[in-house]
Amino acid sequence: MKSLDDLKKIRDAAQRKVTMRGKNEGIRILVGMATCGISAGARPVMNKLVEEVAEKDIKDVTITPVGCIGECAIEPIVEVLKGDQRTTYCRVDVEVAERIINEHIIGGKVVEDNLIGKYRL
Amino acid sequence: MNELSLHILDICQNSIKANATLIEIIVEEDTISNLFSIVIHDNGHGMSKTTLTQVADPFYTTRTTRKVGLGLSLFQLAAEQCNGSLVIESEEGHGTHVVATFEHDHIDRAPLGRIEDTLTILILNEAGIDILYQHSYNNNRYVFDTRDIREVLGDIPLNDPEVLQWIKQHIKQGTTTIYKEETT
Numbered sequence: 001m002k003s004l005d006d007l008k009k010i011r012d013a014a015q016r017k018v019t020m021r022g023k024n025e026g027i028r029i030l031v032g033m034a035t036c037g038i039s040a041g042a043r044p045v046m047n048k049l050v051e052e053v054a055e056k057d058i059k060d061v062t063i064t065p066v067g068c069i070g071e072c073a074i075e076p077i078v079e080v081l082k083g084d085q086r087t088t089y090c091r092v093d094v095e096v097a098e099r100i101i102n103e104h105i106i107g108g109k110v111v112e113d114n115l116i117g118k119y120r121l
Numbered sequence: 122m123n124e125l126s127l128h129i130l131d132i133c134q135n136s137i138k139a140n141a142t143l144i145e146i147i148v149e150e151d152t153i154s155n156l157f158s159i160v161i162h163d164n165g166h167g168m169s170k171t172t173l174t175q176v177a178d179p180f181y182t183t184r185t186t187r188k189v190g191l192g193l194s195l196f197q198l199a200a201e202q203c204n205g206s207l208v209i210e211s212e213e214g215h216g217t218h219v220v221a222t223f224e225h226d227h228i229d230r231a232p233l234g235r236i237e238d239t240l241t242i243l244i245l246n247e248a249g250i251d252i253l254y255q256h257s258y259n260n261n262r263y264v265f266d267t268r269d270i271r272e273v274l275g276d277i278p279l280n281d282p283e284v285l286q287w288i289k290q291h292i293k294q295g296t297t298t299i300y301k302e303e304t305t
Contacts, residue, residue, distance in 0.1 A: 002287055011275065033242065063245060
């Protein structure tokens, strides 16, 4: 069983990291988590993104669940906000989520296959 | 939605939109009286009587991007399919109380599923709301409260990736333990 002592160790380790950051620095990843997103499979996608960021120890990335942008037919939708650049991915599944982390977040190259422009009716 | 925990995630988004600061999620499984119940209680801004009569209507929604809102309608359907019901109580300024009941052994009752995933996603919400999760199975009970975690963490945020993984494991283990038979 995970104990509170483990949690205290994590806290102490985190306190040693001196990286303080403002709210708008770094990369933000938004995952549509309204009824449409959830039914289309947004929860495992978000989960995968969180796991990847933790496993690969990627800094300055925040992942946030958000509402619906009105394109329910092409959910799950994931948006990557980096500086003034906004990339919207749709029909994202666990594999695409992994690609977004590896190719876009780490590699700096947009995953063209799932860009919203290819799916919008 | 093939897991009840997905419905919980969905309904809690309403609480977040209602500016709640605390969401209480209580899951009770009672195999003796064959009852599975989910209570979601928030301290958000609540609803007026008129809104309350419309919420379970699929063609009622407060969102502006579309004309349909299926969250509560789907949850109600899931409960009624299992000879249960969905009851919503709310008062403006006093939060909202949602109770869904199911027959525990009903063939159409979806499993609770990965509740740890639902809870970690709720924790990642920007508003920084607190979450109390209480899950009981007959006489066994597991309780998780973000306020307790915050107390241990001090100024380390709950959304720290390592903290999140700890939380997820804790919930997963805790909710598995309650299904184990008591040794007397």
